[in-house]
Structure formats: structure tokens, C-alpha cells
Amino acid sequence: MLIDLTARISSAIRYSDVLVRWGGEEFLVVSRFCERKEAATLAARVLSAVSGEPYKIKGASLSLHRTVSIGWAAFPWNMASPVDVNYEEVLALADRALYRAKNAGRNLAIGALPPETAAEPHTAIAHGDTEARVSEIAATADYVTTYGLETTSIT
Secondary structure: OHHHHHHHHHHHOOOOOEEEEEEOOEEEEEOOOOOHHHHHHHHHHHHHHHHOOOEEEOOOOEEEOOOOEEEEEOOOOOOOOOOOOOHHHHHHHHHHHHHHHHHHOOOEEEEEEOOOOOOOOOOOOOOOOHHHHHHHHHHHOEEEEEEOOEEEEEO
């Protein structure tokens, strides 16, 4: 079933995107050359591809319906200051968004974006205390929730 899941995710992303098995049943999609406003659409395509058809179990007359929870975050976080938030911190933001999605229900995606008014770097907490910095950044983030093909913003 993991092979089928990988094929379905691959079918939903673009040729320029990179799909990585991040661990266990977690995958990372690096979507380069993607506008931030397109990220929720990409997440919706992955949701649809994964849950659209039942998975047939080889060697058995059984099929299973599966869903996926998605967390995503924009990188660079701050377009005005790309070095402000490093890729590890953005991955931690995506991971927090994933757990928000898992806690909110099944078959949905939650994405983290910097607030539209965030032009200033995150300097309240010095670099080095990653967990505290990620908490500070997450507290000011805007969140976008995608249910299938429907997207709504939450904060």
C-alpha cells in the first residue's frame, strides 16, 4: 500500500516538485517554483489523489479507503528577509501544522504562512533556541485549512 500511496502523491505533484519519504508514513514534498497562493491547491490535489479511490489489497478481495493529513509552510518564510527563518524552523512550522491537521480531523491540510503584515524579522528570540523561535513564529502565523477542494483561512 505504501507503493500505491507514493504513486498517488507523485501523480498530484508537478514534475519540478520533489517527493521524499520523511519517515515511517510521513512524506515531504518540496515544491519549488510554486507561488504561495498555489500551496493550498497543491495540498488539495494530494488530498484528492490519496483519498479518491480505495486501495486494493493484493492477494485479497479487500479494499481500504485511506485519507491523509497534510501540514505545510512557506519557505522562505519572510520574503523581505529570507535568512530570518531557516529551513529547519520552517520544517518545524510545517510539522506543527501537520499536527493541527491531525487534531482537526481526517483528510485535511493546514498550511502556515507569515502574516501579511510581517515585514520585520523575528528577532524577539535569539537564534539558537529553535523551539522558542518556532513557538514565537507559529503564534503570529496565518493558517490556511483545505478540506478537499475547499479552502478557508483561519488564524
